[in-house]
Amino acid sequence: MSDTPTQNERVKCLIIGSGPAGYTAAIYAARANLSPVLYEGIQPGGQLTTTTDIENFPGYPDGVSGTQLMEDCRKQAERFGTDIRMGTATAADLSSAPYKITIEGHKVIEADTLIISTGATAKYLGIPDETKYAGMGVSACATCDGFFYRKKVVAVVGGGDTACEEAIYLAGLAKQVYMIVRKPYLRASKVMQERVMNTPNITILFEHNTIGLYGEGGVEGAHLVKRMGEKDETRVDIAIDGFFLAIGHHPNSTIFKDYLETDEVGYIKTIGNTPKTSIPGVFAAGDVADPIYRQAITAAGSGCKAAIEAERYLAEMGEMLPPQ
Known part of the structure; x- marks a missing residue:
């Protein structure tokens, strides 16, 4: 397979990552008619799929496996029309809108809004x-x-x-x-x-x-x-x-670091209590921007905020794509 990008596609809302943040962002974005496209990354469902039992996520009084919780979130995102795809983001160009994300080295997605929910990997x-x-x-x-x-x-x-x-x-x-x-x-x-x-x-x-x-x-x-x-x-x-x-986490932010401000470890810095990054229309949600809490429920909450901010950004900019 060639390393040179050969395919282009433009979308209103691109979500990179499929953990609680990514799936929640997809649910909200889809319900807002943003026609989100979500790429699952190398670990569909994120870190939670390596966890056996989860007892602290609201709505599951008897607990739930991490795999089942993420499968439920995936189905919910699909129900509202999210286009969920296999693939990993391998490069990014955030120098100007629409933002360009290369998938697997060969397909370029041009996104009017980008939600980064690539998570962090435990060391x-x-x-x-x-x-x-x-x-x-x-x-x-x-x-x-x-x-x-x-x-x-x-x-x-x-x-x-x-x-x-x-x-x-x-x-x-x-x-x-x-x-x-x-x-x-x-x-x-x-x-x-x-x-x-x-x-x-x-x-x-x-x-x-x-x-x-x-x-x-x-x-x-x-x-x-x-x-x-x-x-x-x-x-x-x-x-x-x-x-x-407890020897630390490595945020999965490498391909974005040339454009976005990060801390010394690599966590993407956001503005105030929002998922907004230093680039308008680009948002960070979940563990990739959270060195403190790193919980499924806080990641889901930030995914919700990211989708709402993406919807507001598109409305303000008037960048709704013409009908296909």
Whole structure:
């Protein structure tokens, strides 16, 4: 397949990404007769499809699997006429309207409005057991999954503010929380360090690296190495029921960074309490613009706002396409 774009199509509203933000934006945009086109990206349904049970999304009193929740959202978006397509955005030109997004290196979509809902990818250690036990004890979101570990023993990997926040949150649910920190100190702010130190059921394992997990049908423990590479290197196993990654997220914003303002990590900056970016008609919703909450419900809310803003922008600009 050629890397040179060969096809062009113009749409009123283009949505990139298919998590809660993207699907919600599609529902609102479709109901506003914007004829949205949504490209699902490399992971249709987003991060939630890797989550087994979700119990904190309103409207599902008995809980719901992440896959089912996203399938419900997809069907709802399709019901109102969203054109949902497979494909990943591989390049962007936001220098002038209509904004040009290249799909899979060969098709260019010219969009009067663009909603970026490409999400953020949790960083992992890279050990095979993280994949093996995905959804069976391995998680990258304490707020999402901590409830399932009430009165149990869990471990949090990381030494920054996020890891401390996750550990403190889990300490309110779990019997025991281990913090696995590869350095001999915490990188977190003084305030967060003090909170961790003052929480009796948090134990910090400094200078420890995780090299594996073990268990039948789910995580039952972790293989650790203390002072890896040193003369006094020792191997340690700890019994745990849950293993939480808290070493950061990588926002999926790379192709937009030449045009949009981002923070030092890569999260797209928006204006005030809106999904508006520094470019009129371009909006960012969900985790790609949210380094703080990263919840399905907040992503859905921002997707709603993005679609409403897109509708208002088109009305103000008078850029309604002629009938096909």
